[in-house]
Amino acid sequence: MPRLFLALLATAITAAARPPNIVWIIADDLSPELGCYGYRGVRTPNIDRLATGGTLFTAAFSTSPVCSPSRSALITGRYQTSIGAHQHRTMEKLPPPEGVAPITEHLRAAGYRCTNLKGMGANAKTDYNFRWDGPVFDSANLPGGDAPFFLQVSFFEPHRRFKNKGEPNGGFSIPPQYPDHPAIRADWADYLADIEALDTKVGRVLQWLEDAGHADDTAVFFFGDHGRPHVWDKQWLYDGGIRVPLIVRWPGGLEPNTRDDRLVSLIDISAQTLAIAGAELPDTLDGQPFLGPDAAHREHIIAARDRSGDAFERIRCVRTERYKYIRNFYPELPYWQTSRYKAVQYPTLAVLKELHARSELAPAQARFFADRKPAEELYDLADDHYETTNLAENPAHLEALMDLRSTLDNWISETGDQGATPEPLPLYDAAVGGSAQHFKSFKPDGWHHRSETIRLKLRERSLRPECQDAPEQ
Numbered sequence: 001m002p003r004l005f006l007a008l009l010a011t012a013i014t015a016a017a018r019p020p021n022i023v024w025i026i027a028d029d030l031s032p033e034l035g036c037y038g039y040r041g042v043r044t045p046n047i048d049r050l051a052t053g054g055t056l057f058t059a060a061f062s063t064s065p066v067c068s069p070s071r072s073a074l075i076t077g078r079y080q081t082s083i084g085a086h087q088h089r090t091m092e093k094l095p096p097p098e099g100v101a102p103i104t105e106h107l108r109a110a111g112y113r114c115t116n117l118k119g120m121g122a123n124a125k126t127d128y129n130f131r132w133d134g135p136v137f138d139s140a141n142l143p144g145g146d147a148p149f150f151l152q153v154s155f156f157e158p159h160r161r162f163k164n165k166g167e168p169n170g171g172f173s174i175p176p177q178y179p180d181h182p183a184i185r186a187d188w189a190d191y192l193a194d195i196e197a198l199d200t201k202v203g204r205v206l207q208w209l210e211d212a213g214h215a216d217d218t219a220v221f222f223f224g225d226h227g228r229p230h231v232w233d234k235q236w237l238y239d240g241g242i243r244v245p246l247i248v249r250w251p252g253g254l255e256p257n258t259r260d261d262r263l264v265s266l267i268d269i270s271a272q273t274l275a276i277a278g279a280e281l282p283d284t285l286d287g288q289p290f291l292g293p294d295a296a297h298r299e300h301i302i303a304a305r306d307r308s309g310d311a312f313e314r315i316r317c318v319r320t321e322r323y324k325y326i327r328n329f330y331p332e333l334p335y336w337q338t339s340r341y342k343a344v345q346y347p348t349l350a351v352l353k354e355l356h357a358r359s360e361l362a363p364a365q366a367r368f369f370a371d372r373k374p375a376e377e378l379y380d381l382a383d384d385h386y387e388t389t390n391l392a393e394n395p396a397h398l399e400a401l402m403d404l405r406s407t408l409d410n411w412i413s414e415t416g417d418q419g420a421t422p423e424p425l426p427l428y429d430a431a432v433g434g435s436a437q438h439f440k441s442f443k444p445d446g447w448h449h450r451s452e453t454i455r456l457k458l459r460e461r462s463l464r465p466e467c468q469d470a471p472e473q
Ligand SMILES: [Ca+2]
Pocket: 027, 028, 029, 066, 067, 159, 225, 226
């Protein structure tokens, strides 16, 4: 046998024995306002370069429009609603159900060392709504040694409060659900400035991979944990709240400079990560690998919204390539049932209120101040990209409505959506109390009244009969 062939064979065996390293770069609250997604008025050369080296996914969605439920689903590969991790920063973290574990357990079993980086601007955020008795990660330092590594790099940007100041006349556009008001443009410009800061940090990670000789043996996933931190986006199931950028660069596994328009859910990232690692894919996973010739094609994605801060809610959505179907389980709670977090950190909300008082909002913008929400919403995304015309009562779309209703009903049943059981009132109070401590220095106007109003509504409707005798906190 020729010596060269033997040498190549040995190299191949060695390569086969060592699976690729895997990196997750997670931005906090990011929609696809990036150069590589065609958005103008923001400079993201490093993320654009990452996209050039891999595949850019144009239809990726989170399972929740807020941090902790989304990240809980991501790390377990289970919908947050099916493991009791759906209430944002629950005050009673329980272990996940039998057989459910952070995927790092399976990666470790496959020989990986798992790092949640603290350094290079990364904050080692976890934000899981479940208790895990043991380390989820092995280290917070940059990987070294011979073992393949799983490296989570979580950046704060572009989460509020924004740290950078943007140029309000910077040639960008804002979605039509917001009036083009100078204060709103200034806030949006700061969001974009934080995205540029994020891009610089992503560049440092890519440079480190290159300098460490790992650019070619590492699969890099870049994505947002959910959509952008704006009034009508984060916390809601419109695309602004759940559509996220997703880029995967995997030398040898994916063609560079490619684009993929298939629907992908972030719940699939865990399954795909385990598949790349050659690790066990537990039967309990809700997600599925989405790369490779055998990958299943998703007909829809599902996302869920439950309590966020003091804003009690239960909303579910099904999104197909064409439609978005939203079910509001509490239509009597209006959109403006805003969390105090939004009341104090979103200047756009104050602008919207003022313009609404002056009757200066366009109908699609004023919708936020309706007294109640529709029980169901249906949008035809083919010609209503911003989800402004509710077709739920339009007979022309009845078939789609019936079909999506049934899809959601099946999902609720099959995945064991726990959202139907209300969060016990003492836990709600504890969560709100915790927020009150956090926010007390801001003294926002009126939030206490709103919170109490919602509590009264909840009691009037006897939503929590099991809690009626619970002590007040
Ligand atoms: Ca987030």
